[in-house]
Amino acid sequence: MIDPVKSTFATFRNIGTTITEDHLAYLRDAGEYRNVQLVEQPNGDWAHTILRQFFFSTYQYYLYTDLLKSGDRQLAAIAEKSIKETTYHLRWSSEWVIRLGDGTTESHERMLVAISNLEPFTPELFNPAPFEKQAAAAGFGVDPAALKERWMDKVETIFNEATLQLTKDNFFVTNGKEGFHSEHLSYLLSEMQFLQRTHPGATW
Amino acid sequence: MNSATAIPGRIYDILETVKDPELPVLSILDLGIVREVHLPDENDSRKINIVITPTYSGCPAMDLIALQVRVALLQHGFKDVQVTTSLSPAWTTAWMTHNGKEKLKAYGIAPPNAVHSVCSPDAFQADEAVQCPRCDSYHTRLISRFASTACKSMYQCNDCKEPFDYFKCH
Ligand SMILES: [Zn+2]
Numbered sequence: 001m002i003d004p005v006k007s008t009f010a011t012f013r014n015i016g017t018t019i020t021e022d023h024l025a026y027l028r029d030a031g032e033y034r035n036v037q038l039v040e041q042p043n044g045d046w047a048h049t050i051l052r053q054f055f056f057s058t059y060q061y062y063l064y065t066d067l068l069k070s071g072d073r074q075l076a077a078i079a080e081k082s083i084k085e086t087t088y089h090l091r092w093s094s095e096w097v098i099r100l101g102d103g104t105t106e107s108h109e110r111m112l113v114a115i116s117n118l119e120p121f122t123p124e125l126f127n128p129a130p131f132e133k134q135a136a137a138a139g140f141g142v143d144p145a146a147l148k149e150r151w152m153d154k155v156e157t158i159f160n161e162a163t164l165q166l167t168k169d170n171f172f173v174t175n176g177k178e179g180f181h182s183e184h185l186s187y188l189l190s191e192m193q194f195l196q197r198t199h200p201g202a203t204w
Numbered sequence: 205m206n207s208a209t210a211i212p213g214r215i216y217d218i219l220e221t222v223k224d225p226e227l228p229v230l231s232i233l234d235l236g237i238v239r240e241v242h243l244p245d246e247n248d249s250r251k252i253n254i255v256i257t258p259t260y261s262g263c264p265a266m267d268l269i270a271l272q273v274r275v276a277l278l279q280h281g282f283k284d285v286q287v288t289t290s291l292s293p294a295w296t297t298a299w300m301t302h303n304g305k306e307k308l309k310a311y312g313i314a315p316p317n318a319v320h321s322v323c324s325p326d327a328f329q330a331d332e333a334v335q336c337p338r339c340d341s342y343h344t345r346l347i348s349r350f351a352s353t354a355c356k357s358m359y360q361c362n363d364c365k366e367p368f369d370y371f372k373c374h
Pocket residue numbers: 336337338339340341361362363364365366
């Protein structure tokens with residue numbers, strides 16, 4: 001993990017600069033990102049890309065459902081807004097998983113490869129990080145462990161229709177929520193942050 | 205809540221001049237994104253607070269719309285203009301005015317149907333037929349759930365063959 005004292009973001013924080021959305025997006029290094037590793041996996045074969053979307057949209061759907069009851073009004077409002085869009089993403093990605101899984105031999109084979117590549121990243125969704133436990137205990141967050149059963153039910157329902165199965169095997173430990181990321185995140189960030197890094201403070 | 209009816213006439217006329225930068229035929233009133241208009245100080249008619257709500261989260265047009273609202277009001281003599289964004293209740297295409305839907309159709313974009321098709325995540329549910337904005341045929345088919353922007357999907361008319369954007373229900 002990167003030394004947080006050396007990061008640009010930490011420097012801004014230390015000198016008392018007001019942290020804005022732009023700081024969060026453009027000036028954090030990979031080690032300061034708290035996303036799960038599933039979402040930084042690159043696009044690839046369409047079966048792979050759409051399965052990543054389906055796994056994550058299913059998770060988001062139940063996350064926002066529970067966040068509607070958040071004790072923080074702003075978080076609850078964000079959930080209320082986001083769940084409408086997530087619902088659409090879930091529906092759209094479900095249809096593709098079924099179409100490909102229950103499609104041709106070729107598309108079915110590709111879905112099997114996608115499952116073996118991506119399923120190992122899914123337990124991280126439900127392993128609570130310390131900050132998630134704190135947020136849940138304080139009444140404004142959601143303990144992700146509480147989402148697992150509903151996620152599993154939904155995935156199995158769609159996989160049934162798609163003639164696919166989860167392997168429930170070959171898991172490795174991923175810990176993006178604590179700042180440990182795959183190399184893919186660095187590539188994403190170097191492209192996204194290029195302008196701010198090259199011309200700090202540029203506005204237009 | 206239909207905000208448009210509650211807005212005083214002269215403010216309504218000013219807000220009507222602010223267009224959606226991505227759909228310049230629609231004003232922000234047509235879209236139904238102006239949720240509240242407050243004149244907080246009875247003794248100072250130059251103070252005004254406006255509450256707007258985004259159509260879609262992350263919509264790149266929102267910042268520009270907020271800026272344009274501010275500029276339009278300042279140009280018309282308001283001195284203290286506050287524009288705030290509210291996420292709840294979440295915007296729905298049901299807030300788009302009848303007038304707005306007519307303008308969309310004339311622009312070549314099929315307006316959102318009355319029945320909301322995104323409320324359930326179930327796969328392959330039956331959708332309400334979408335009318336071709338060019339020839340009015342309901343004999344159309346979905347080509348892609350996402351089109352030129354995330355808020356639209358792409359259809360094609362089976363009769364006149366025109367491909368067109370559909371502003372999806374939300
Ligand atoms: Zn037609």
